[in-house]
Amino acid sequence: MQRGRALFVLVSLMAMSAWAQPPPFSHLRPAVGEVVLGDGLAKLTVPADFGYLTPEEVETVPMERWARPPGTRMLGMVIPLSRDTTSPMKRGFTLEYLPDGHVDDQDAASLDPEVLLTRLRKHVQSESEEHIRMGRGAQALLGWASPPRYDASTRTVSWGLEVAHEGVKLTQVHYHGRLLGKDGVLVLLGDSSMLSMPQGEEELRAVLAAIHFLPGHRYEDFKPGTDRVARGGVGGLVAPKADGLKGLLESLKGGTRLLYVGLACVVFLVVALGRHFMRPGRDGRSAAP
Numbered sequence: 184m185q186r187g188r189a190l191f192v193l194v195s196l197m198a199m200s201a202w203a204q205p206p207p208f209s210h211l212r213p214a215v216g217e218v219v220l221g222d223g224l225a226k227l228t229v230p231a232d233f234g235y236l237t238p239e240e241v242e243t244v245p246m247e248r249w250a251r252p253p254g255t256r257m258l259g260m261v262i263p264l265s266r267d268t269t270s271p272m273k274r275g276f277t278l279e280y281l282p283d284g285h286v287d288d289q290d291a292a293s294l295d296p297e298v299l300l301t302r303l304r305k306h307v308q309s310e311s312e313e314h315i316r317m318g319r320g321a322q323a324l325l326g327w328a329s330p331p332r333y334d335a336s337t338r339t340v341s342w343g344l345e346v347a348h349e350g351v352k353l354t355q356v357h358y359h360g361r362l363l364g365k366d367g368v369l370v371l372l373g374d375s376s377m378l379s380m381p382q383g384e385e386e387l388r389a390v391l392a393a394i395h396f397l398p399g400h401r402y403e404d405f406k407p408g409t410d411r412v413a414r415g416g417v418g419g420l421v422a423p424k425a426d427g428l429k430g431l432l433e434s435l436k437g438g439t440r441l442l443y444v445g446l447a448c449v450v451f452l453v454v455a456l457g458r459h460f461m462r463p464g465r466d467g468r469s470a471a472p
């Protein structure tokens with residue numbers, strides 16, 4: 184479903200731009216060690232200096248911050264263990280699963296960053312115009328903070344987008360990571376200021392490398408002719424094609440509402456689509472450290 188991928192482009196930009204400061208995690212007890220995600224879907228070995236929050240724990244933080252497209256499953260979040268950490272990723276990485284079908288990676292070796300960036304700029308420009316019409320600040324995609332990088336040995340792709348938000352002095356890097364599986368992709372999202380880009384990129388890849396699909400859900404478990412195949416390949420994960428957005432922005436105009444929380448945190452939810460397709464996940468399960 185290209186529409187699901189397109190919603191990740193739009194919703195992730197809106198959600199991350201609203202993070203004015205680190206969310207309140209002090210009341211939570213993050214897990215460390217090995218964690219099973221999504222009823223046996225994948226396993227996370229929590230990186231040093233980070234902890235894992237279950238979907239239920241993530242929901243104790245204002246959920247508007249974690250707005251996600253319909254059809255995705257929230258698997259939890261990886262956050263820094265210390266508020267005094269030197270990590271630039273003070274808000275951590277959300278973990279989600281998009282059951283969009285098996286992604287053929289044959290196009291990965293021929294990805295054209297400029298073509299993908301042009302496509303992404305069109306998406307972000309449309310969303311920025313929507314922001315302005317609704318009285319919110321404009322945003323602009325300045326370029327790649329780090330271009331798409333595919334690792335065929337781990338079936339992962341990662342990239343960073345440099346985004347400017349009206350009223351915010353420093354430009355932000357929106358980090359994206361994808362782990363390809365049998366029937367879908369595991370999605371990592373995070374952000375930091377551009378000043379922290381090199382370390383933030385390293386941490387994204389460290390968390391991405393710490394997650395593995397379990398037997399039955401691995402990329403190599405795919406059965407050609409039997410299992411569903413996603414459209415668009417790896418390039419479609421990075422920048423959905425225009426047909427994935429057809430009618431989407433019009434539906435956003437008529438089927439969304441603004442949700443206001445503390446710190447002027449306003450996040451956009453697709454209500455009309457969400458009523459039919461959104462299934463809030465409560466799938467994370469933590470093994471004893």
